[in-house]
Amino acid sequence: MTSYRELLNQVKGEIDEITTADLQARLVADDAPLVLDVREVDEWQEGHVPGALHVPRGNLEARIEALLPDHGAEIAVICAGGSRSAFATKTLNELGYTSVVNVAGGFSDWKRNGYEYTTPRVLTPAQRSRYARHLLIPEVGEKGQQKLLESRVLLIGAGGLGSPASLYLAAAGVGTIGIVDGDVVDDSNLQRQIVHSTDGLGQPKVESAKRALQALNPDVEVITYQERIDSENIERILADGWDVIVDGTDNFPTRYLLNDASVWHSIPIVHGSIYRFEGQLTVFHHGDGPCYRCLYPSPPPPELAPSCAEGGVLGVLPGIVGSLQASVALKLLLGIGESLAGRLLLFDALYTTFDEVTIKRNPDCPVCGLHPTITEYVDYVEFCTPGPPAQPKQATQPSQLREIAHS
Numbered sequence: 001m002t003s004y005r006e007l008l009n010q011v012k013g014e015i016d017e018i019t020t021a022d023l024q025a026r027l028v029a030d031d032a033p034l035v036l037d038v039r040e041v042d043e044w045q046e047g048h049v050p051g052a053l054h055v056p057r058g059n060l061e062a063r064i065e066a067l068l069p070d071h072g073a074e075i076a077v078i079c080a081g082g083s084r085s086a087f088a089t090k091t092l093n094e095l096g097y098t099s100v101v102n103v104a105g106g107f108s109d110w111k112r113n114g115y116e117y118t119t120p121r122v123l124t125p126a127q128r129s130r131y132a133r134h135l136l137i138p139e140v141g142e143k144g145q146q147k148l149l150e151s152r153v154l155l156i157g158a159g160g161l162g163s164p165a166s167l168y169l170a171a172a173g174v175g176t177i178g179i180v181d182g183d184v185v186d187d188s189n190l191q192r193q194i195v196h197s198t199d200g201l202g203q204p205k206v207e208s209a210k211r212a213l214q215a216l217n218p219d220v221e222v223i224t225y226q227e228r229i230d231s232e233n234i235e236r237i238l239a240d241g242w243d244v245i246v247d248g249t250d251n252f253p254t255r256y257l258l259n260d261a262s263v264w265h266s267i268p269i270v271h272g273s274i275y276r277f278e279g280q281l282t283v284f285h286h287g288d289g290p291c292y293r294c295l296y297p298s299p300p301p302p303e304l305a306p307s308c309a310e311g312g313v314l315g316v317l318p319g320i321v322g323s324l325q326a327s328v329a330l331k332l333l334l335g336i337g338e339s340l341a342g343r344l345l346l347f348d349a350l351y352t353t354f355d356e357v358t359i360k361r362n363p364d365c366p367v368c369g370l371h372p373t374i375t376e377y378v379d380y381v382e383f384c385t386p387g388p389p390a391q392p393k394q395a396t397q398p399s400q401l402r403e404i405a406h407s
């Protein structure tokens, strides 16, 4: 009968070993091996060598060939003290891996020597339960959920589009949501602005929305800006750092400001607009498709401006377009799926149809073109015509008029 100690010594005699100092030297040099950590999940979560691959010892034989098909890859196997990894090294040799070394002393020695290690942020049991349906999707998973929790989305407007967008982003666990809106909740809002409710009448929309989002998901930090965005405050608001902007505004001065900011700061904008039964959606992202000014270099002439009377909108329409905006924003944050940049999606609620129009970058665009002429924010004065709005000519491409949203 062989004792554990004898067996370990026997295995150690059959494998190659390096010290943690050797490993450190190789990681900073060009010939870094793949570090394979065979400890248990709880040990891994307390810290590990940056860039290491984690396969617990018990799963090694079953999983390694799928994860690492190259049998000639240079591998340094590590555990807590160098024993489990010694057996793992022998197993890998037996599986045909030809260039495997055991890290003597293991992660304890690595830490003792003061070498760099990372501690992964992990979901709490409550978060694992809350986001269970995300964890089941390979494209999201635990890593994606962590990414969402660390993400920051700025919503412009807590109205028709901002309501569903903010609710779904909060529900999905986007960790920080900023909301810019200077208005208070009015009873005519409640037909569609579902983040607000009757008991919030007369309150600032940002406060009403914050209350609803935090009631939905306490993981979410909501930062409020009770103001209308303009050239004076836009840089201050953007300085708080945002990964994606969701545009739910209802006026073109804001839309131009946001567009120019998005080009200069390279922040993608998920643009949505609605009018009566029609909705539109696209992404403006500098370097990946056109910007808003590529389509409309400057605001509409007065005769094409919308009527001063507020436009009507089917109550559920902003729910559809705003939810699509949330979906597009989540994809941008996760880096998955097909981009909506350069594609304008048109929804018609009367016919229940979606159409798509390709939109192209304009090399003469005054902001993102080859020779930009606009290099500072412009505060356009919002105007409207006193009578009914001029009807657009044939809408071969979305007319300026339909582009003006009434959220």
Ligand SMILES: [Zn+2]
Pocket: 290, 291, 292, 293, 294, 295, 362, 365, 366, 367, 368, 369
């Ligand atoms: Zn442009």
